[in-house]
Amino acid sequence: MTAPIETTGAGPEAQPEAVLAGVEKGQIEGRSLGQIAWTRFKRDKVAVAGGVIVVLLILLAVLSRPIQAMFGLDPNAFHQDLIDPNTSLPKGGFGGMSADHPLGVDPKFGRDIATRILEGSWVSLVVAFGATILSNVIGAILGVVAGYYGGRVDSIISRLMDTFLAFPLLLFAIAISATLQGGAFGLEGLPLHLSVLIFVIGFFNWPYLGRIVRGQTLALREREFVDASRGMGAKGPYILFRELLPNLVGPIIVYSTLLIPTNILFEASLSFLGVGIQPPQASWGGMLREAVTFYEVDPQFMIVPGLAIFVTVLAFNLLGDGLRDALDPRSR
Numbered sequence: 001m002t003a004p005i006e007t008t009g010a011g012p013e014a015q016p017e018a019v020l021a022g023v024e025k026g027q028i029e030g031r032s033l034g035q036i037a038w039t040r041f042k043r044d045k046v047a048v049a050g051g052v053i054v055v056l057l058i059l060l061a062v063l064s065r066p067i068q069a070m071f072g073l074d075p076n077a078f079h080q081d082l083i084d085p086n087t088s089l090p091k092g093g094f095g096g097m098s099a100d101h102p103l104g105v106d107p108k109f110g111r112d113i114a115t116r117i118l119e120g121s122w123v124s125l126v127v128a129f130g131a132t133i134l135s136n137v138i139g140a141i142l143g144v145v146a147g148y149y150g151g152r153v154d155s156i157i158s159r160l161m162d163t164f165l166a167f168p169l170l171l172f173a174i175a176i177s178a179t180l181q182g183g184a185f186g187l188e189g190l191p192l193h194l195s196v197l198i199f200v201i202g203f204f205n206w207p208y209l210g211r212i213v214r215g216q217t218l219a220l221r222e223r224e225f226v227d228a229s230r231g232m233g234a235k236g237p238y239i240l241f242r243e244l245l246p247n248l249v250g251p252i253i254v255y256s257t258l259l260i261p262t263n264i265l266f267e268a269s270l271s272f273l274g275v276g277i278q279p280p281q282a283s284w285g286g287m288l289r290e291a292v293t294f295y296e297v298d299p300q301f302m303i304v305p306g307l308a309i310f311v312t313v314l315a316f317n318l319l320g321d322g323l324r325d326a327l328d329p330r331s332r
Contacts, residue, residue, distance in 0.1 A: 037250075040326040047322020053315035061122040068115065075119040075282045079110030087297075095300030103304050106287075107294045113304050116282040120305070123283045124312070127197045128263040132256050134202030139209030140252060144244050146210070147217025148236070158214075161207035170269070173200045177275035193277050201266050209255050216248055250327040257320035261313035268309055284309050 031039075041047060060067075068074070082096050083089070088108045090096025095104030095113070103114040146157035180196050187195055220226065221244070229239050270276035271285030279286060284305045291302035 037326045041322055044322045044325060046318055047325075050315045050318025050322065053311065054319050057121065057312055057315065058125065060118060061125040064118045064122045067118065073112070073115045073118075075116045076111060076280045079105060079112070082110040083108065089294070089298055095298050097300070104300050106290065106301055107298055113287075113301065116287060117284070117304060117308050119282040120284045120287065121308070123194070123277055123281065124264050124267055124309075126194060127201065127267040128260045130194075130198035131202035131205065131263045131266075132259050134198060135206040135209055135259065136252055136256060138203070139206035140213050140245065140248065142206070143210035143213025144217050144240050144248065147214040148221050148240055148244060150218075154214075157210070161210050164204055164207045167204060169204050172204065173266075173270060174273060174275050176200050177270060190277070190281050193281075197267055197270065197276055201263050205259065205263070209252065209259070212251055212255055213248055216251055217244055220244055220247055254320060254324045254327060257316055257323055261316040261320075264309065264312055264316075 079101075082091055082101070082105050084091050090105045090107060090110065092098065096110070097104045101112050101114065103112075103117065105112055106116070142157050142160075146154040177193075177196055177200060180192065226239060226243055229243050234243070267276055268283070268285030268288065271283045272289045274289065277283035277286055279290075287305040288302060288309075291298075291305070295302040
């Protein structure tokens with residue numbers, strides 16, 4: 001037999017003494033879903049490492065221009081004295097690495113590679129984050145509308161998703177970017193190139209998130225809290241934006257962390273093909289394009305921007321996997 005639990009006080013409000021002792025010591029504490037997810041995330045050391053790298057990359061991108069101004073760095077400054085006039089290659093070994101140029105200099109012009117990597121970081125992240133935000137806004141709104149209303153609305157939006165998914169995105173992006181290189185919409189130069197890349201990448205990638213949100217909404221619309229909102233007289237827009245979308249934040253965040261590295265690769269691909277960011281503005285894809293001519297005699301020039309893209313994409317993917325496991329442990 002188990003020993004009876006002693007209680008204090010009298011009447012229906014009497015509590016087990018063990019519970020009261022726990023309350024007095026502050027041992028009983030409820031945790032929100034966010035706190036539970038954060039606890040799970042901290043246990044995943046690989047995801048935490050990826051998150052730390054992502055934070056450092058974002059800080060470097062945000063502070064790239066102030067860092068350049070502070071140390072007097074110029075990503076487009078030529079150092080012809082560091083270039084061998086006979087071969088157009090950097091003097092010395094390992095691509096001209098030295099104390100002043102720790103990652104070496106590029107062939108022909110002698111521009112500091114470390115400074116150009118730093119300059120290219122904010123370009124890649126601005127395009128990736130901007131395109132991701134655009135995709136999320138379009139995909140989340142159309143996905144939740146299709147999933148909640150169903151019927152003909154769902155059919156129209158679903159066919160629209162299928163149409164966008166059928167586009168040969170890379171060829172379409174190359175055509176649009178090449179057409180708008182000169183100037184459009186009152187923009188030219190770097191602002192135009194950034195705007196075109198964000199629009200092309202973000203506008204044609206929204207169906208992927210739209211399908212995810214639609215599927216989650218089909219399950220959520222049958223839940224009790226939605227029925228309760230309808231019973232209290234809530235209209236469709238209120239239910240969509242105040243009841244359903246807040247419960248879809250988790251999947252949207254997870255998908256965003258996995259979409260950002262894809263967008264980074266897409267921007268680098270377009271710049272590599274010559275229809276993305278144009279010189280002399282530094283970009284990781286543009287640096288790879290310039291390195292194609294010299295990779296056999298100066299591999300350092302290709303390795304550095306390639307590693308920058310690899311580390312950035314890997315860090316975001318590790319962070320996304322960790323967030324997915326933390327927010328939805330059933331996905332393991």
